[in-house]
Each structure stands twice: as structure tokens, then as C-alpha cells.
Amino acid sequence: MENAGMDWTAIQAVVWTLIKILALVVPLMLGVAYLTYAERKIIGWMQVRIGPNRVGFQGLLQPIADAVKLLMKEIIIPSGASRGLFILGPILAIAPALAAWAVIPFTDSLVLANINAGLLYVMAITSMGVYGVIIAGWASNSKYAFLGAMRSAAQIVSYEIAMGFALVGVLMAAQSLNLTDIVHGQAGGLHHWYIWPLFPLFIVYLIAGVAETNRAPFDVAEGESEIVAGFHVEYSGMAFAVFFLAEYANMILVAALTTLMFLGGWLSPVTFLPDGIVWWLLKTGFVLFLFLWFRATFPRYRYDQIMRLGWKVFIPITLVWIVVVGGMMQTPYGYLFH
Amino acid sequence: MTYTTAIFYFFAAILVFAGLRVITARNPVHAALYLVLAFFTAAGLWMLLEAEFLAITLVLVYVGAVMVLFLFVVMMLDINLEKLREGFWDYLPLAGFVAVLLVIEMALILGSRHFGLEVMGAPAPHAADYSNTKELGRVLYTEYVYAFELAAVILLVAIVAAIALTLRRRKDSKYIDPAEQVKVRRNDRLRIVKMQSTPKPGTGEGGA
Numbered sequence: 137m138e139n140a141g142m143d144w145t146a147i148q149a150v151v152w153t154l155i156k157i158l159a160l161v162v163p164l165m166l167g168v169a170y171l172t173y174a175e176r177k178i179i180g181w182m183q184v185r186i187g188p189n190r191v192g193f194q195g196l197l198q199p200i201a202d203a204v205k206l207l208m209k210e211i212i213i214p215s216g217a218s219r220g221l222f223i224l225g226p227i228l229a230i231a232p233a234l235a236a237w238a239v240i241p242f243t244d245s246l247v248l249a250n251i252n253a254g255l256l257y258v259m260a261i262t263s264m265g266v267y268g269v270i271i272a273g274w275a276s277n278s279k280y281a282f283l284g285a286m287r288s289a290a291q292i293v294s295y296e297i298a299m300g301f302a303l304v305g306v307l308m309a310a311q312s313l314n315l316t317d318i319v320h321g322q323a324g325g326l327h328h329w330y331i332w333p334l335f336p337l338f339i340v341y342l343i344a345g346v347a348e349t350n351r352a353p354f355d356v357a358e359g360e361s362e363i364v365a366g367f368h369v370e371y372s373g374m375a376f377a378v379f380f381l382a383e384y385a386n387m388i389l390v391a392a393l394t395t396l397m398f399l400g401g402w403l404s405p406v407t408f409l410p411d412g413i414v415w416w417l418l419k420t421g422f423v424l425f426l427f428l429w430f431r432a433t434f435p436r437y438r439y440d441q442i443m444r445l446g447w448k449v450f451i452p453i454t455l456v457w458i459v460v461v462g463g464m465m466q467t468p469y470g471y472l473f474h
Numbered sequence: 475m476t477y478t479t480a481i482f483y484f485f486a487a488i489l490v491f492a493g494l495r496v497i498t499a500r501n502p503v504h505a506a507l508y509l510v511l512a513f514f515t516a517a518g519l520w521m522l523l524e525a526e527f528l529a530i531t532l533v534l535v536y537v538g539a540v541m542v543l544f545l546f547v548v549m550m551l552d553i554n555l556e557k558l559r560e561g562f563w564d565y566l567p568l569a570g571f572v573a574v575l576l577v578i579e580m581a582l583i584l585g586s587r588h589f590g591l592e593v594m595g596a597p598a599p600h601a602a603d604y605s606n607t608k609e610l611g612r613v614l615y616t617e618y619v620y621a622f623e624l625a626a627v628i629l630l631v632a633i634v635a636a637i638a639l640t641l642r643r644r645k646d647s648k649y650i651d652p653a654e655q656v657k658v659r660r661n662d663r664l665r666i667v668k669m670q671s672t673p674k675p676g677t678g679e680g681g682a
Contacts, residue, residue: 146477221507252605256530263538267510270542274503274549282549289546293539313607444652 209373229268284366288357
């Protein structure tokens with residue numbers, strides 16, 4: 137804490153932090169833009185199509201063209217909408233998606249805020265993302281949007297519990313809430329990663345992550361064949377694009393967290409190669425590829441199936457595995473779970 | 475005024491404003507959202523007290539889960555505030571009396587005689603790597619383990635009671651057991667009948 141008052145060093149610190157935030161957000165937004173491109177290309181190839189290939193070489197400028205198009209479009213606010221909240225919706229969707237990135241480490245030293253309770257912070261911040269969806273759905277004053285918001289609220293709250301329990305397992309293995317320490321706990325090569333002792337939790341976390349980000353096959357909040365586009369049906373132009381940005385930023389966040397907690401973060405899988413951010417990017421990229429692969433493969437879940445999977449399958453699995461991990465730690469084989 | 479004090483007053487002002495709006499907002503959804511703001515700002519104040527575990531848990535539990543369900547319900551209900559406000563002036567004297575009593579009680583305990591800086595000095599700030607979460611966990615599971623377990627059991631009883639009170643089996647429910655669906659084999663649904671293929675009389679051998 138700064139006790140000397142608002143002097144020159146404090147202002148310097150604020151400016152320096154702002155520069156660091158920019159250095160984090162700009163690559164993230166570029167990542168989001170090109171993730172949409174990758175999604176369209178990869179799903180295209182999976183369905184034996186070409187995908188975008190008109191704007192720029194191999195369609196590489198397509199996301200830029202889309203962004204410009206959305207920026208130029210008019211934002212229409214429905215006359216029956218609750219004006220203030222209608223605008224607040226997208227803001228509340230994107231703010232947590234970006235704020236959570238503050239504690240994500242990229243290497244040993246490359247992290248915006250290396251705080252003790254990093255994991256708790258991420259959980260608390262991401263749990264607020266649902267407000268964007270609920271408020272947007274309610275403020276639109278449209279039944280489709282409202283149905284989407286209700287579905288999304290129930291789904292996100294349900295899967296958050298399973299997700300939280302999966303993180304409890306990681307916390308037990310790493311004995312720390314600090315994300316950097318969690319990665320350090322997995323040092324020593326591929327077989328030390330937490331994916332092996334915590335495999336059921338890894339699966340639960342990954343699937344709950346897909347559900348939390350409202351991605352297919354859990355995208356009942358959008359459900360374009362039933363409720364048009366769900367919570368963002370009344371949004372146009374940049375207001376819609378902000379929802380889009382938030383969804384993809386959340387996707388990258390879940391992929392990054394999976395990487396950090398189960399796949400050894402920036403650590404190299406074999407000891408003779410150096411650790412580095414390259415590994416972080418490769419692993420995160422692989423998890424993101426899984427997201428796209430899921431979308432191309434699975435049909436949308438029915439609402440009652442989603443609820444059943446979350447409450448009756450995932451929560452019991454995580455509870456049992458937490459007990460297993462805790463019990464095994466008391467035996468001579470406890471080292472396998474650290 | 476130090477930086478921390480400035481932040482404190484900033485947060486406190488927002489908290490008081492949000493708290494007032496919770497009871498004055500005409501729209502129940504707006505009121506619930508102001509309550510969310512109040513929780514979040516309170517978490518900020520706790521963070522200033524170096525109680526980061528409590529602050530983050532407040533956001534995680536109350537903002538992230540409880541208020542979402544609250545909003546969920548409030549959005550579904552058709553609440554007529556005019557009707558709710560009907561008895562306002564009748565209840566005002568009683569409410570005012572309760573409020574004054576509360577203020578007197580708090581003043582008695584929190585006055586400078588018991589809570590002033592001379593009696594309870596500000597605790598020394600901890601080092602940056604001090605883990606509030608770990609300390610809290612240690613105390614909770616050693617010194618206060620019985621109280622903690624008791625609280626957990628009471629909560630469990632409350633959950634069981636709430637479910638038992640609301641659980642009802644509907645007669646007209648079209649519930650399908652997923653396990654049954656998965657277990658179904660071809661032979662349960664489909665019967666393949668072996669039949670002799672006999673030519674129709676008249677068209678038989680000669681037609682081929």
C-alpha cells in the first residue's frame with residue numbers, strides 16, 4: 137500500500153500498469169480476432185468446405201474486415217428496452233472476461249499481477265460474466281432474449297459448482313492458490329503434470345469450461361434454431377461484437393487456465409528442451425482446437441440433459457475424486473498426487 | 475489524505491449510494507442490480523482491510539451465485555411496487571424506532587471508548603507474500619474445528635429441509651430415465667421376422 141500519498145511514484149506506477157494492461161489486451165484482442173478466423177477455417181475443413189478465402193491472402197484479413205463492418209453498423213436500441221441496462225449488458229460481459237487476465241501468468245516472470253489468491257480471483261471474476269447475459273436478456277424486452285438469459289443463468293450457475301470443485305482438486309495437489317506456484321508444482325516433465333493424477337477433474341473442468349462459455353454443444357443460451365439468437369437477438373453492430381469478443385476472450389481464458397492447471401503451463405513436456413512461452417501458446421492453442429472440434433462434432437444438448445450432466449454426473453465425480461485425492465495423500469503413495 | 479483513505483471514501487460513497495438505491499429504486503430488477511453493486515463495493519472495502527479471502531469469497535458467493543438466482547426470480551415475478559408501498563406511512567414510526575435503536579446499539583459498541591485508535595490500534599500491514607487464505611484455513615480447521623463442523627451440519631440440514639419441503643413428484647411428468655435409454659438394445663425395440671419369400675401366385679416362375 138502506498139502511504140506517502142499521491143506523489144510522483146504513484147502516478148508513475150499507474151501509468152506503467154496501464155501500459156502493461158495495454159500490452160496484454162492488444163494481443164488478446166488480436167488473438168480473439170484470429171480465433172474467429174481459425175474457427176471458420178477449421179470447421180470449414182472439417183466439413184469439407186474452404187472457409188473464408190476472399191479478403192487478403194487465404195482470407196487472412198477476414199476478421200479485420202468483419203471488425204470494420206461491425207464498427208460501421210448502427211446500434212439499434214429497441215424502443216421497449218431498458219436503455220441504460222441495454223448498453224450496460226455488453227460492458228458487463230466483456231469486463232470480467234478481460235479482468236480475469238490480470239493474474240494469468242505466461243512465464244515465470246511475465247504476469248501482470250502475481251497474487252496469492254490468483255485462482256480464487258479468477259473464479260470470482262469469471263462468475264460475474266453471467267450478469268452480462270442476464271442483463272442483456274432482460275433489458276432487451278423480448279421473449280427470445282429473455283428465454284436465452286434464463287437458460288444461460290441456470291446453466292452457468294450449475295456448471296460453476298462442478299468447475300469450482302475441479303479447482304479444489306488442483307488446489308489440493310498444488311497446495312497453493314497462486315497460479316505460478318501451481319505451474320511450478322508440475323515441474324519435471326510430462327509425467328508430473330496434474331492431468332494424470334487429476335484426470336477426472338481435468339475432463340470435468342474442460343467440459344464445464346465449454347458450458348461456462350456458452351459454446352456448442354452447450355449453446356442453448358443462443359440456440360439459433362429455437363430462440364433465434366438468444367440473449368443477444370436485439371443487439372446489432374458493435375454492441376453485438378462486444379458479446380462476441382467476450383465469448384472468445386473467455387474461451388481463450390478457459391484454455392489458458394486448463395493449460396496452467398493441468399498441462400504444466402509454460403513448462404516443457406521433456407526435460408531436455410527449455411521452458412518458455414512457446415509451450416504455453418502451443419498448449420493453449422491445442423485446448424482451443426478442442427473447443428472448435430467439439431463444435432464441429434456434437435449436436436446441441438437438450439436443456440434437461442445439460443442440467444442432468446452438470447448436477448448428477450459432474451458434481452458427484454468431482455466430489456468422489458476430491459475424497460480419493462485427499463485419502464491417497466495420507467498413504468505412502470501420496471507423492472503421486474503432488 | 476493518503477491514497478488508501480481516498481480509495482476508502484470513494485468506495486464508501488458508492489456503497490452508501492448503492493444501498494440507498496436498493497430501497498428507493500422503483501424497478502425491482504434495478505434494485506437487485508444495485509444490491510450487486512453494493513456487494514461488490516463492500517468486497518473492495520474488505521480488500522483494503524487485507525481480508526482478501528473474505529473479499530473474493532463475497533464476490534464469488536454473493537455476486538456470482540446468490541444474486542444471480544435472486545435476479546432470476548425477480549425477473550420472473552410481476553411485482554407491483556405501488557401495492558407494496560401502500561402501507562409505507564403506517565409502518566414508518568415502527569421502522570423509525572427500530573432504526574434509531576440500531577444506531578444507538580452500534581454507537582454504544584463502536585464508540586471511540588471501545589473501538590478508538592487508542593484501544594485498538596491499526597494492525598501492522600503484512601508483507602506482500604502473506605497468505606490470508608492459508609491463515610484463515612489453519613485457524614478454521616484447528617482451533618475452531620467444532621464450531622466450523624457444526625455450522626456445516628446446520629447448513630446441510632437446511633439444504634435437506636429446503637429440498638424436502640419443495641420436492642413433489644408430479645403425476646403427469648414425462649420423465650425419461652436416461653439410464654434406461656442408454657441400456658436399450660436393438661432386440662428390445664425391433665423384431666426381425668424371418669419369412670419365406672414366396673412368389674405371388676400367377677406371376678411366379680413363368681414371369682422370371
